[in-house]
Amino acid sequence: MNALRKSPLHDAIAALQPEWGMHNGMPAALQFDQGDSQRMAALGIADVSCLWRCGLKGPRSMAWLTEQGVAVPAVNSWTPLANGGLIARLGNSEFLLEDSPGGSTAQRMQSLLADRPHGVYPVLRQDAALLLTGAGLHPLLRQTCSFNFMTLDTAVRPVVLTTMVGVVVIVLPQQMPDGMHYRIWCDGTYGEYLWRTLLDIARELDGGVTGLNHLILEGK
Amino acid sequence: MKILTCPINGPRPISEFTYGGEYRPMPDPHAASDVAWADYVFNRNGGPGMKWEWWCHTPSTTWFIAERDTVRDVVMRSFLFDDISKQGGAA
Numbered sequence: 001m002n003a004l005r006k007s008p009l010h011d012a013i014a015a016l017q018p019e020w021g022m023h024n025g026m027p028a029a030l031q032f033d034q035g036d037s038q039r040m041a042a043l044g045i046a047d048v049s050c051l052w053r054c055g056l057k058g059p060r061s062m063a064w065l066t067e068q069g070v071a072v073p074a075v076n077s078w079t080p081l082a083n084g085g086l087i088a089r090l091g092n093s094e095f096l097l098e099d100s101p102g103g104s105t106a107q108r109m110q111s112l113l114a115d116r117p118h119g120v121y122p123v124l125r126q127d128a129a130l131l132l133t134g135a136g137l138h139p140l141l142r143q144t145c146s147f148n149f150m151t152l153d154t155a156v157r158p159v160v161l162t163t164m165v166g167v168v169v170i171v172l173p174q175q176m177p178d179g180m181h182y183r184i185w186c187d188g189t190y191g192e193y194l195w196r197t198l199l200d201i202a203r204e205l206d207g208g209v210t211g212l213n214h215l216i217l218e219g220k
Numbered sequence: 221m222k223i224l225t226c227p228i229n230g231p232r233p234i235s236e237f238t239y240g241g242e243y244r245p246m247p248d249p250h251a252a253s254d255v256a257w258a259d260y261v262f263n264r265n266g267g268p269g270m271k272w273e274w275w276c277h278t279p280s281t282t283w284f285i286a287e288r289d290t291v292r293d294v295v296m297r298s299f300l301f302d303d304i305s306k307q308g309g310a311a
Contacts, residue, residue, distance in 0.1 A: 076229060091228055091280055146221065146233040161229055161280040163236055168279040 007049035008128040008188030009195050018211055023101065026050040031211035043136030043207025045198055046215050048183075049191075051085075053125040054106040057094035060119030065095065068109065077157050078172055081105045088159045088172055096125065096170065096185070128191025130198070131215060132182040136205035141182070143201055149173065154180070165197050226277040227284050227300050240274030243285050245310045270296070272309065285309075 005026040007013070018029035028050040036044075056065075062072050070087060072095075073079040078088040084103030088096045097106035113122040132140070141149050147162040152173060160171040167190045172183040186194055202208055222234035242265065247256050268291045275298070276283045285307075286298040299307050 091282060146235065161277070162232065163279055170279075 005050075007047055008126070008191035009047045009049060012192050012195055013047055013209070016209060018209075021212075023050040023212075024052050029209070029211050030213045032209050035208075036210050037214050039202075039206075039208040040133050040210045040214050041135065043134040043140060043202045043205045044132065044210035044215075045195070045202050045208070046131045046133075046210045046212060047129070047195070048131045048212065048215075049127065049129045049188075050212075051101070051129060052099040052104075052107045052110075053127065053129070054097045054110040054113070055095065055123030055125040056097075056109070056113060056120055057091075057123055058119045058121040059093060060117070061093050061095060061121075064117050064120045065109075068112065070097075070105065070109070073157070076159050076161075078159050079157060086172070088170065090159065090161060090170065094123070096123075098129075125185075126188045127185040128188045128194065130184040130195070131210075132184065132198070133179065133210070133215070134207055135179075136202065136207055137180060137182055139205060140198065140201050144198065145171075147171075165194065167194050169194070224275065224286065224295060225298050226280070226282055227298055227303075228282045229277055229280055232277060236278055238276045238278055240276055240283065243272040243274055243309075 005024070007026060010027065013029050016032055019031045020027045021030040022028070026049070029047060065072050070081070071079055073087060073089045075089055075092060078086050080086055081097070081103060083105060084100030085098050085105055090096055097109055099106040110122070113120065138150065145162060145164045147160060152158050152160070154173050154175050158173065162169060162171060164184070167186050170185040174181045174183060199208065223231045224234050224237050225231045244260065247260055249257060270287065270289050273286050273288055274283060275286050284298055284300050285304065287296045288294065289296060
């Protein structure tokens with residue numbers, strides 16, 4: 001495959017020989033086999049690095065986002081974007097935007113940042129982005145992370161900056177119709193290590209890899 | 221497990237933090253005497269007691285100040301540098 005953009009997890013996923021599709025110019029694993037939905041219910045791990053992301057920070061970042069019509073969440077929380085996707089506030093003045101498959105807000109913000117607005121600075125986001133689902137989520141989190149996710153109130157849409165098996169991560173719990181989804185972002189260079197570690201634990205808990213067909217691309 | 225409270229991110233295990241040295245207000249380099257400036261540049265106070273220290277929450281790169289009793293290794297409070305005057309310190 002000769003794509004210009006590749007997920008930081010591409011090589012690890014290619015070894016599992018999934019059915020590929022293209023999303024945002026990046027190869028994305030759509031399905032691994034008939035057991036995808038079963039693994040998703042137990043403990044599914046999917047690579048969603050293909051979703052469009054945009055990062056920004058700076059003293060005027062909050063005012064600038066408001067000027068663009070983007071609702072700004074409170075510190076350490078997130079909110080859905082109007083046409084799909086999400087915006088997470090990572091501190092007083094740093095934000096991460098990510099589009100859902102049908103959304104375009106993050107892409108639009110990134111193009112506007114090219115004009116170098118005063119007091120707003122683009123942050124390169126080439127993260128490895130994961131999506132975790134299923135009944136085994138909390139046992140996996142307890143094994144890999146010193147933060148107690150059971151104490152979180154998902155109703156306030158929290159964002160947690162912490163470490164997982166020694167890797168700095170952003171973790172975002174989402175209450176979805178089919179249960180809790182956990183979104184995880186980390187520096188791409190640590191992505192494969194995090195992926196392999198989480199996958200090893202997931203397999204012990206009867207879970208494993210999941211393609212995007214059963215997750216976001218169906219608009220769930 | 222030791223827990224330290226980040227003013228932005230809340231209580232976290234100490235493994236998520238990096239120590240940044242004692243907080244020491246810088247004298248005005250134009251007004252300070254040579255002796256006062258040399259003291260600021262070269263000398264450190266290693267005596268036990270109540271210290272203000274720089275700490276960084278690594279996952280969010282949040283630098284803040286923790287007031288720590290180094291005799292008992294107990295953190296009394298933590299706050300952002302912006303609040304230092306409210307906490308009774310000098311920038």
